[in-house]
Amino acid sequence: MEKENIALTDAEWSVMECLWTHAPRTGRELTEELGKTCGWSRSTTLTLLSRLEAKGAVGTESDGRVKTFVPRVSREEAALRETEDLLTRAYRGSLSLMVSTLTKKQALSREELEELYAILKKAEEDGHA
Amino acid sequence: MEKENIALTDAEWSVMECLWTHAPRTGRELTEELGKTCGWSRSTTLTLLSRLEAKGAVGTESDGRVKTFVPRVSREEAALRETEDLLTRAYRGSLSLMVSTLTKKQALSREELEELYAILKKAEEDGHA
């Protein structure tokens, strides 16, 4: 029953991206947009949508003879899923290790830094409040 | 020439993991260990090693008739590669968005927090020194 562990492939991310930015969309609109942005043929987009429906990542409703698609998993859920995956696989679950690896390679902008500090402060409060 | 964009698959990560923890290893040792930890047959491990060699992720040396394998990419490189990928795909490149998504779901331990603060401080210094 649970649609937990829904992993998305690269191509599927593109489709979801599209759905996340603008909620219920018809196949028509989706194929059009993805045709432009990804250069896909109509079939490609529709196939991906089917697969996503099968996985439970998107839901459909049929108004008359036209199907509309809605995301069933939020971007956050999907992102979190993959992130935890990566964290486990590549950093033995250590977030700080991940962050330090990133900062070692590219400097953070002042903005990012500010944001990160804010996030940590918040996490701290929520954590032991 | 460049062996830049070397993406690793799940199974390949397991092999690299093995190689990263202990440098030059013979196929023998690797198949043994991975047989235990992953339940793979000899062939599976060897096949993966070949593929990794083809990709340039591991190098080999033949002492006599026994091959020894060494990693050609560091864990950091591999991890960074995937992390940037994920960051782009799932968080539009925003590290802070990623961290906040994570902290929203699971509280960080005091330790992690300390470490993260330290990392940020360091990044700050390095950044505009």
Add this chain to the structure above:
DNA sequence: TCCGTTTGTCTACGTTTGTAGACTCACTAT
């Protein structure tokens, strides 16, 4: 010298992923 063992290479096969053509049914304007 003959055999079992070790080590390396090839081939294989089912599944997943990316990508897309073909077919069909319904609807509409002539």
Add this chain to the structure above:
DNA sequence: ATAGTGAGTCTACAAACGTAGACAAACGGA
């Protein structure tokens, strides 16, 4: 009715992946 169009479904197919058996050359004892 009739042909063209829009929409949905099916089938296809190559490349990537996970997994592994088969085969051959070399090695070490009996």
